[in-house]
Amino acid sequence: MMHNRCRSPRSRGFSLAEVLVATALLSVILLALFGLVSSGVRRAYGGKKMTQATVLAQAVMERANIEEPQGLLTTDYTLSTASKSWSLASGVVTPAAEAPSTTADERNAWRTLLQNSDLPNSAATPASLTVTMTALPTTVIAPRAAAAKFNDAATVRIVVNVAWTEWGTRQRQVRLQTLNVRTINP
Numbered sequence: 001m002m003h004n005r006c007r008s009p010r011s012r013g014f015s016l017a018e019v020l021v022a023t024a025l026l027s028v029i030l031l032a033l034f035g036l037v038s039s040g041v042r043r044a045y046g047g048k049k050m051t052q053a054t055v056l057a058q059a060v061m062e063r064a065n066i067e068e069p070q071g072l073l074t075t076d077y078t079l080s081t082a083s084k085s086w087s088l089a090s091g092v093v094t095p096a097a098e099a100p101s102t103t104a105d106e107r108n109a110w111r112t113l114l115q116n117s118d119l120p121n122s123a124a125t126p127a128s129l130t131v132t133m134t135a136l137p138t139t140v141i142a143p144r145a146a147a148a149k150f151n152d153a154a155t156v157r158i159v160v161n162v163a164w165t166e167w168g169t170r171q172r173q174v175r176l177q178t179l180n181v182r183t184i185n186p
Contacts (some may be wrong), residue, residue, distance in 0.1 A: 049118075049164065050172065052118055058176060060110050063109060073131065077151035081132065081133065081135070084130070086111050087127070088127040113129075120166055130159075132158075132161070135147070135156055154181060
């Protein structure tokens with residue numbers, strides 16, 4: 001004896017249209033989550049590189065902020081500004097290390113800080129470190145006062161700039177500056 005069971009319309013399962021709609025909805029949700037995760041990873045990476053560059057710039061700034069900082073970049077104290085740049089491309093820093101001397105040792109230390117950094121760099125998009133020192137006039141009262149020279153400036157502005165490229169296209173930069181104030185003997 002066979003029993004003929006009556007099936008209700010609800011016990012048949014899902015239709016093809018319902019399965020396709022559910023799959024499409026799930027795909028959209030997964031793609032959105034993947035985009036959020038990807039964006040989060042990029043932001044974390046960018047934050048890490050920004051922190052590394054800031055630490056590098058701060059270390060260079062602390063090493064440069066001495067009694068006569070301009071002596072680290074020039075021996076000609078009649079100048080009003082002096083600058084030195086290094087470039088890190090494919091793991092190699094240019095210019096090369098200088099012969100040992102008191103001031104060259106400090107510049108070589110800055111160069112080594114850049115070389116040991118984990119900033120993104122390649123031949124096409126090098127990372128760079130630039131240290132610029134500018135003599136500031138002792139007074140700013142005269143609107144067109146002559147530019148101060150290192151030999152008579154009471155204040156020297158020290159600017160450290162670190163630049164690199166993230167993801168091959170996004171230019172990033174950290175710029176720190178401080179004033180080195182000293183007394184001038186009359």
